[in-house]
Amino acid sequence: MATSTTDAPPKKKPVTIITIGMAGAGKSTFVQRINSYLHSQNPPSPPYILNLDPAVTHLPFEANIDIRDTVNYQEVMKQYNLGPNGGILTALNLFTTKFDQVLELVEKRADTVDYVILDTPGQIEIFTWSASGAIITDAVASSLPTVVAYIIDTPRTTAPATFMSNMLYACSILYKTKLPFILVFNKIDVEPHNFAIDWMHDFEAFQEALATHGGARDSEGEPTYMNSLMNSMSLVLDEFYRNLKAVGVSSVTGQGIKEFFDAVEASREEYEKDYLPELERARAVREQTLQAAKDDSMNRMMKDLELDRERNPNAALQDRWDPNEDDDEDDDTDVNIIDRSDHPWPGQYIDMTRARRHDDQGFTWPRPG
Numbered sequence: 001m002a003t004s005t006t007d008a009p010p011k012k013k014p015v016t017i018i019t020i021g022m023a024g025a026g027k028s029t030f031v032q033r034i035n036s037y038l039h040s041q042n043p044p045s046p047p048y049i050l051n052l053d054p055a056v057t058h059l060p061f062e063a064n065i066d067i068r069d070t071v072n073y074q075e076v077m078k079q080y081n082l083g084p085n086g087g088i089l090t091a092l093n094l095f096t097t098k099f100d101q102v103l104e105l106v107e108k109r110a111d112t113v114d115y116v117i118l119d120t121p122g123q124i125e126i127f128t129w130s131a132s133g134a135i136i137t138d139a140v141a142s143s144l145p146t147v148v149a150y151i152i153d154t155p156r157t158t159a160p161a162t163f164m165s166n167m168l169y170a171c172s173i174l175y176k177t178k179l180p181f182i183l184v185f186n187k188i189d190v191e192p193h194n195f196a197i198d199w200m201h202d203f204e205a206f207q208e209a210l211a212t213h214g215g216a217r218d219s220e221g222e223p224t225y226m227n228s229l230m231n232s233m234s235l236v237l238d239e240f241y242r243n244l245k246a247v248g249v250s251s252v253t254g255q256g257i258k259e260f261f262d263a264v265e266a267s268r269e270e271y272e273k274d275y276l277p278e279l280e281r282a283r284a285v286r287e288q289t290l291q292a293a294k295d296d297s298m299n300r301m302m303k304d305l306e307l308d309r310e311r312n313p314n315a316a317l318q319d320r321w322d323p324n325e326d327d328d329e330d331d332d333t334d335v336n337i338i339d340r341s342d343h344p345w346p347g348q349y350i351d352m353t354r355a356r357r358h359d360d361q362g363f364t365w366p367r368p369g
């Protein structure tokens with residue numbers, strides 16, 4: 001929490017934790033768990049939570065900003081004639097058009113909170129492979145120290161091949177976001193994550209597990225194509241593991257949550273040392289390219305105008321837009337972002353939207369054929 005004494009060191013910026021993970025990995029339960037952990041600290045340090053999943057019907061925590069207050073996902077599906085995933089994606093796109101407002105609200109709270117937490121939609125690719133996901137991640141990461149918490153369903157990753165695909169996915173997200181990355185092995189109350197740590201530290205142990213798993217050799221006793229591919233992949237991943245932190249947690253019992261926050265604090269330093277300078281460099285390059293493109297198009301337009309005037313001096317005089325014409329300004333009044341915690345009567349607005357969502361429950365899916 002923020003300290004008010006004048007000689008206290010300035011408060012650190014809050015760290016943003018973006019939770020990402022396969023459907024059902026336990027992202028929302030994990031957010032609820034870290035939320036209650038932060039509330040139980042002495043003094044309590046309530047985080048600022050953003051729910052970005054428009055399709056969730058029940059959340060185990062109260063979000064400060066909830067995408068469902070801004071866009072009604074089922075309405076989006078109906079209006080744009082979309083299926084569930086297209087609906088979620090479009091809802092997220094619509095919300096992203098207002099993300100500057102979200103960021104303003106988050107920045108307003110930067111002095112009073114220690115953590116900002118983002119819960120993302122169940123379908124992982126909607127957030128990780130969409131333009132909106134990238135815009136949201138970049139916007140947050142260029143404003144606050146940011147880490148990605150990649151939630152893994154540990155009991156469902158015990159098979160070597162599944163483990164590898166999950167790690168490859170994590171790897172692709174790491175390279176896409178270029179942010180500090182924490183592998184969170186969730187549900188260790190059901191399955192301890194030691195096997196995963198062993199495989200990550202020792203690729204030979206992983207290759208051994210692969211070999212003993214069914215289908216590793218073909219009928220002639222040769223390693224199958226799939227198996228040799230996975231063996232080579234494990235060497236690639238060995239490099240990837242070196243850049244990450246891994247913790248085991250149970251979002252149900254709260255085990256490992258402290259270790260998770262230790263990893264977050266270490267990631268903050270990493271962000272400031274490695275990622276921030278890289279972000280700033282990338283931003284400068286982007287701005288330079290943008291400016292060059294603008295200059296170029298401006299030069300070309302001026303040249304065109306000059307040519308036009310030379311050829312047709314009278315027409316150019318009439319070429320003025322009508323000053324009385326309506327300004328085509330964006331009508332921003334329809335959707336606005338709400339900070340629930342700013343509301344003088346918490347729950348009042350929420351009840352309205354819940355009522356609306358409730359009405360939608362009668363919605364039935366068209367049956368095929």
Ligand SMILES: Nc1nc2c(ncn2[C@@H]2O[C@H](COP(=O)(O)OP(=O)(O)OP(=O)(O)O)[C@@H](O)[C@H]2O)c(=O)[nH]1
Pocket residue numbers: 021022023024025026027028029030053120121122123186187188189190249250251252253
């Ligand atoms: N045993 C156990 N179950 C867990 C744990 N974390 C989550 N679960 C269960 O896993 C299921 C999915 O949890 P969610 O939090 O909804 O997962 P999610 O990733 O948010 O799911 P989507 O948003 O729908 O993709 C629920 O039944 C949770 O109770 C855990 O640490 N241990």
Ligand SMILES: [Mg+2]
Pocket residue numbers: 027028029053056119120121122
């Ligand atoms: Mg969820």
